[in-house]
Amino acid sequence: MDMKPSESIKKVCFVLPTFNEADNIRSTIESIFLEKKHVNKATFFILIVDDNSPDGTQQIVKDLMGQYQNLKMITGEKKGLGEAYKRGFDYALSELDADIIFQMDSDGQHDSKLIPHFLSVFEQGFDLIIGSRFVEGGSTPEFSLRRKILSKVGNLLVRYVGGVSQIKDCTSGYRCIRASFLKRDSIKSLSARGYSFQSSLVCELTSQGAKTKEIPITFTRRISGESKLSWEDQVEFIMNIPRLGFRNYQDFIRYAIVGVSGVFVNLGIYYILTRFFGISQIVSPIISIECAVLSNFILNNFWTFKGRNLQESFISKLFKFHSIAALSGATNYGVFIMLISIFTINDLVANLFGILLGAILNYLINSNWTWRKFD
Incomplete structure (x- = not known):
């Protein structure tokens, strides 16, 4: 040559x-x-x-x-x-x-x-x-x-x-x-x-x-x-x-910060409902999870992805966000089960991998669909 x-x-x-x-x-x-x-x-x-x-x-x-x-x-x-x-x-x-x-x-x-x-x-x-x-x-x-x-x-x-x-x-x-x-x-x-x-x-x-x-x-x-x-x-x-x-991504950093804040919202609401209002441990997680999802959505809409997809209604984006949260949760669980049952990977490592994959999937879909840059 x-x-x-x-x-x-x-x-x-x-x-x-x-x-x-x-x-x-x-x-x-x-x-x-x-x-x-x-x-x-x-x-x-x-x-x-x-x-x-x-x-x-x-x-x-x-x-x-x-x-x-x-x-x-x-x-x-x-x-x-x-x-x-x-x-x-x-x-x-x-x-x-x-x-x-x-x-x-x-x-x-x-x-x-x-x-x-x-x-x-x-x-x-x-x-x-x-x-x-x-x-x-x-x-x-x-x-x-x-x-x-x-x-x-x-x-x-x-x-x-x-x-x-x-x-x-x-x-x-x-x-x-x-x-x-x-x-x-x-x-x-x-x-x-x-x-x-x-x-x-x-x-x-x-x-x-x-x-x-x-x-x-x-x-x-x-x-x-x-x-x-x-x-x-x-x-x-x-x-x-x-x-x-x-x-590489300022949006991803903000999205991760919002995700961490959602954990504290979830735990805080759960603690208040069970310790101060006497609501059962069966019902409280449902309410606390929904509060965390709403908190995450509001912060992402007005901070993480501020200025994106302004044409779509607040309610429409909220519905999409909920749907994606369910999908990422199912992905987290599915990856976890696959890794521990098929590949016999340590359960903590498998759970970490599932959480990470679910979170990234959540970010990618929301970034490119719920708050897409272009219509």
């Missing part, structure tokens, strides 16, 4: 975080360097960021460094995928002066033969090229039903809360990035330390104006070993979703 003079590539750095990848790392490194013959006007570097693997990964890399001059390695404590990538980006920018940085898994699940295609797309002026499993032509044939559902739901949350609905695969680990975008302080200060760093990075790059393109990939089975995705990573991913909303 020939690069145009205006887009000539001097240095391409592949950043590969590793932890216990002794069975996979040699073939991954060799397959990447093998693709250099298909790319002109480019120098390939591979940077291994190893989290002190106890299985001999580092020794294998050191042996290969004698064969490949542009193979580098840095080591450090195991603090999560995101922290490893940030260390790798910093080294690639400061020590290697990279023009393009690739993110790739070190376990062989990303097809190195696509590297020339990534670079040809970069040549067209794109700043972020994502190897996507969810665009036409992409696939995840080795995913279990459980992983497919969780991956789809996770991407849906990131896309619409993070303001990147145009991107189909926000959690893919196969990416090509214009290095200048990674020099910005907002990238260096991303708080996500684990797997959720991937989605945070996509949201931040697009908010900084990165021109993005997705190309289809097939996500294959690991050559050897087990996935490094832990329960801690999954919890962090869920907790990171609201942060993505806070970074």
Whole structure:
């Protein structure tokens, strides 16, 4: 592949975080360097960021460094995928002066033969090229039903809360990035330390104006070993979703504040009805929930979405709001039951995920229907 003079590539750095990848790392490194013959006007570097693997990964890399001059390695404590990538980006920018940085898994699940295609797309002026499993032509044939559902739901949350609905695969680990975008302080200060760093990075790059393109990939089975995705990573991913909303949507922040106020209205009315008026614990929740819904509606109508959909009547919007509240509640319950019964996920994590999904669904429908911007 020939690069145009205006887009000539001097240095391409592949950043590969590793932890216990002794069975996979040699073939991954060799397959990447093998693709250099298909790319002109480019120098390939591979940077291994190893989290002190106890299985001999580092020794294998050191042996290969004698064969490949542009193979580098840095080591450090195991603090999560995101922290490893940030260390790798910093080294690639400061020590290697990279023009393009690739993110790739070190376990062989990303097809190195696509590297020339990534670079040809970069040549067209794109700043972020994502190897996507969810665009036409992409696939995840080795995913279990459980992983497919969780991956789809996770991407849906990131896309619409993070303001990147145009991107189909926000959690893919196969990416090509214009290095200048990674020099910005907002990238260096991303708080996500684990797997959720991937989605945070996509949201931040697009908010900084990165021109993005997705190309289809097939996500294959690991050559050897087990996935490094832990329960801690999954919890962090869920907790990171609201942060993505806070970074991108003022309306979402106000909507969340109103939602929290509704909790206090609900509890306060319930307490007053049961403690001061002696109303039964069966009837009181119905009244307190309705008061919370009305409170939320009024605050959203006159604060969160002030000035939106002024043509529609107050009563009509109130009816829509009630309907959506019922739908989001049913979604919350349905997701909770599915996660604990089918996927045997911890009940507290499942409930949190259901609440989060229900709340986001509530926001999205109300924002785009009850208080739509345009009629």
